[in-house]
Amino acid sequence: MDSSTRSSPNLFDVYLRLRPSLNGNPDRFLDVEPPEPNEWPRYITIKPPVNDHRKRAVEKFAFTRVFEEDASQLDLFQGTGILSLLEGVLGAEGRPRDGLLATLGVTGSGKSHTILGTKSQRGLTQLALDVLFQSISHNLVHPTCINSVLSSIAVSDVSDAHMQTAALFLDSMYGDGQSTRGSCSRAQTPMPDASYLSVHMPSKQKLPRPSMMAQSPNVDGFQVPVDPAAEYVIVVSMYEVYNDKIYDLLVSSVSQAKRGFPKRPSVPFKSTEKSSARKVVAGLRKIVCSSLDEALQILETGLVERKVAGTGSNAVSSRSHGFFCVEVKKRNRIEKGRWEGQTLTIVDLAGSERARQANTAGATLVEAGKINESLMYLGQCMQMMQSGTSEGQKANIVPYRQCKLTEVLFSNSFPSAHIVAQQHHHHNHYYYQHRHPQKAIMVVAGDATGDFNATSQMLRYSALAREVTIPRIPSITSQILSGGHGNTTRPGTRDGPSGRDTPSAAYLEEMELKDAEIARLNDELDILTLQLDDQRARREDAETCWAASEERMAALEQEIRDECYEEMQNQIETERRRWKAALDAEADYNDERLDAKIDIMTREVEVYEDEDAKVTVTNDNSAETKLKEAEEENRRLLARIEMLERENMLKTPTKMIKKQRVLKAKKWEAENVGLESP
Numbered sequence: 265m266d267s268s269t270r271s272s273p274n275l276f277d278v279y280l281r282l283r284p285s286l287n288g289n290p291d292r293f294l295d296v297e298p299p300e301p302n303e304w305p306r307y308i309t310i311k312p313p314v315n316d317h318r319k320r321a322v323e324k325f326a327f328t329r330v331f332e333e334d335a336s337q338l339d340l341f342q343g344t345g346i347l348s349l350l351e352g353v354l355g356a357e358g359r360p361r362d363g364l365l366a367t368l369g370v371t372g373s374g375k376s377h378t379i380l381g382t383k384s385q386r387g388l389t390q391l392a393l394d395v396l397f398q399s400i401s402h403n404l405v406h407p408t409c410i411n412s413v414l415s416s417i418a419v420s421d422v423s424d425a426h427m428q429t430a431a432l433f434l435d436s437m438y439g440d441g442q443s444t445r446g447s448c449s450r451a452q453t454p455m456p457d458a459s460y461l462s463v464h465m466p467s468k469q470k471l472p473r474p475s476m477m478a479q480s481p482n483v484d485g486f487q488v489p490v491d492p493a494a495e496y497v498i499v500v501s502m503y504e505v506y507n508d509k510i511y512d513l514l515v516s517s518v519s520q521a522k523r524g525f526p527k528r529p530s531v532p533f534k535s536t537e538k539s540s541a542r543k544v545v546a547g548l549r550k551i552v553c554s555s556l557d558e559a560l561q562i563l564e565t566g567l568v569e570r571k572v573a574g575t576g577s578n579a580v581s582s583r584s585h586g587f588f589c590v591e592v593k594k595r596n597r598i599e600k601g602r603w604e605g606q607t608l609t610i611v612d613l614a615g616s617e618r619a620r621q622a623n624t625a626g627a628t629l630v631e632a633g634k635i636n637e638s639l640m641y642l643g644q645c646m647q648m649m650q651s652g653t654s655e656g657q658k659a660n661i662v663p664y665r666q667c668k669l670t671e672v673l674f675s676n677s678f679p680s681a682h683i684v685a686q687q688h689h690h691h692n693h694y695y696y697q698h699r700h701p702q703k704a705i706m707v708v709a710g711d712a713t714g715d716f717n718a719t720s721q722m723l724r725y726s727a728l729a730r731e732v733t734i735p736r737i738p739s740i741t742s743q744i745l746s747g748g749h750g751n752t753t754r755p756g757t758r759d760g761p762s763g764r765d766t767p768s769a770a771y772l773e774e775m776e777l778k779d780a781e782i783a784r785l786n787d788e789l790d791i792l793t794l795q796l797d798d799q800r801a802r803r804e805d806a807e808t809c810w811a812a813s814e815e816r817m818a819a820l821e822q823e824i825r826d827e828c829y830e831e832m833q834n835q836i837e838t839e840r841r842r843w844k845a846a847l848d849a850e851a852d853y854n855d856e857r858l859d860a861k862i863d864i865m866t867r868e869v870e871v872y873e874d875e876d877a878k879v880t881v882t883n884d885n886s887a888e889t890k891l892k893e894a895e896e897e898n899r900r901l902l903a904r905i906e907m908l909e910r911e912n913m914l915k916t917p918t919k920m921i922k923k924q925r926v927l928k929a930k931k932w933e934a935e936n937v938g939l940e941s942p
């Protein structure tokens with residue numbers, strides 16, 4: 265197994281750290297192969313537990329180096345090349361590059377122990393910070409000057425961050441009384457356990473005190489070269505990737521809730537105005553630290569937030585991928601130009617969990633699915649990165665855009681050129697800046713006596729190389745020759761002087777062939793069994809991802825339905841208002857028309873009925889003429905009636921009728937006379 269051809273020389277180094285067995289369990293399924301003389305162990309083999317009779321294949325994995333159970337935190341720090349990572353981040357001697365340090369492992373395998381340490385032992389993060397601050401101590405901007413450079417640091421930041429000094433941030437988180445700048449009497453206050461081991465955020469948090477944190481191992485004397493002409497600042501930010509979303513860990517979810525914001529807002533991973541070519545985690549709170557103690561306090565604050573903000577299930581195991589970013593920014597001491605620099609990102613990846621072990625209830629399933637999904641993509645990316653293509657090609661083939669985790673982890677892993685704008689005498693100058701790909705170190709934590717399935721699955725996608733070997737079953741011939749076949753008499757044998765069977769040469773040859781055939785079939789069977797297990801594990805993972813996706817789709821569907829409903833309601837309301845307005849306008853118009861008609865009618869009626877208005881009417885010529893015509897018509901009609909009555913009387917000389925007609929005529933006359941006379 266030649267891993268040198270598969271592993272890229274500088275892009276990714278993978279170390280395996282084995283933790284001491286919890287209960288002195290002697291049933292190890294993992295063994296470290298003895299190294300070549302003057303070399304570190306690099307290979308391990310895993311064998312399924314003895315009670316699993318189906319599988320007898322042995323899997324062998326290659327790593328950059330394997331750290332056995334007795335390795336100390338300092339061994340890890342020195343042996344994993346973290347110093348060279350820091351050299352790249354400081355970039356004093358050419359080839360400045362970002363650094364990535366990540367840990368991966370099954371729950372309980374010792375990831376947090378390695379990367380963050382315990383109450384008594386510092387982890388790789390604290391050790392790296394210590395060496396960093398030690399190295400730049402003489403060039404660090406003095407704490408009293410931090411406030412004056414804050415705005416220039418903020419201007420140079422490309423990620424729309426909210427820049428703050430550590431002093432101000434810690435004051436805002438813990439209140440004046442608790443600050444180190446406050447009274448010294450507080451120093452005696454016993455700190456319960458402000459480290460990551462404490463699960464619940466106390467109602468009033470206590471400022472984590474560096475003097476109470478682990479001091480060992482000591483890394484005094486470790487130095488990384490710095491640029492003597494430069495002044496430095498260290499800017500720290502922290503976030504977690506949880507269910508494919510990014511959350512700022514330096515924004516307290518408790519105070520968010522107190523201010524009436526129930527949900528933690530997530531922050532985007534996107535390209536910004538100042539970083540158009542490269543995506544960044546945008547809008548984070550970034551803290552400018554002027555000492556190691558401040559940086560450690562920020563780290564503790566973020567770790568407590570990670571525990572508090574998570575779900576209840578988070579109490580035991582970290583379910584989110586935690587990111588701790590240390591930006592080392594520098595500028596020329598004299599020219600005081602633009603702040604530039606590299607970032608060291610330290611990642612504590614969530615424990616991988618087997619689908620069947622995950623709780624099948626709602627959120628937990630989604631969560632477990634998300635973790636498995638992101639770790640699966642991570643595995644794919646790592647395998648692709650280790651394949652022997654050039655860096656430029658890898659950028660195209662590594663599928664790192666599949667989820668937030670791999671996007672954040674790997675988008676910085678490839679060489680890129682991006683345009684930088686620089687202000688010079690009120691003019692913007694643009695130039696291409698070539699970025700070297702980040703250097704990445706992965707520490708895989710493993711327990712040789714832990715969960716075989718989970719561990720082997722994790723090793724499969726994190727190791728630099730993998731090989732399956734089949735242990736040969738003991739030769740039947742050798743068994744026969746050593747007399748292991750018993751007393752059975754076989755064809756072609758003859759009785760020897762001792763009375764034992766001695767097989768003939770032809771029989772032995774035939775047995776050898778059969779033996780070889782059996783061994784071959786066994787090998788095939790083993791490989792098939794192994795493949796089947798692999799496929800089964802993949803299927804389970806895929807099923808969990810599927811279930812998680814379905815749930816996500818259902819949630820999305822509901823969201824879209826709600827949105828559509830709301831939009832529909834809004835449209836209906838708009839339409840209703842429009843129609844109401846149109847109806848009102850119509851009604852107003854009708855009212856106006858009616859009013860106008862009534863007006864006209866009233867005026868007409870006034871002409872005929874309003875006695876008082878007559879003077880006005882007489883002045884009106886047309887009305888007067890009409891009146892005269894009407895009177896004339898009236899007289900004419902009366903005359904005609906009279907004439908007709910007379911004719912009638914002549915025809916029907918009934919007294920009665922005549923009398924009626926006369927009466928009627930008289931009545932008409934009387935009325936008309938009444939109308940005419942005022």
Ligand SMILES: Nc1ncnc2c1ncn2[C@@H]1O[C@H](COP(=O)(O)OP(=O)(O)OP(=O)(O)O)[C@@H](O)[C@H]1O
Nearest residue numbers: 283284370371372373374375376377580581582615
């Ligand atoms: N190398 C080691 N030496 C001594 N103790 C260890 C070592 N590794 C782990 N432990 C102990 O084992 C316990 C579990 O380890 P740890 O919390 O680091 O696991 P983890 O992989 O981070 O788990 P999770 O994913 O649940 O957070 C801790 O109490 C830790 O101190």
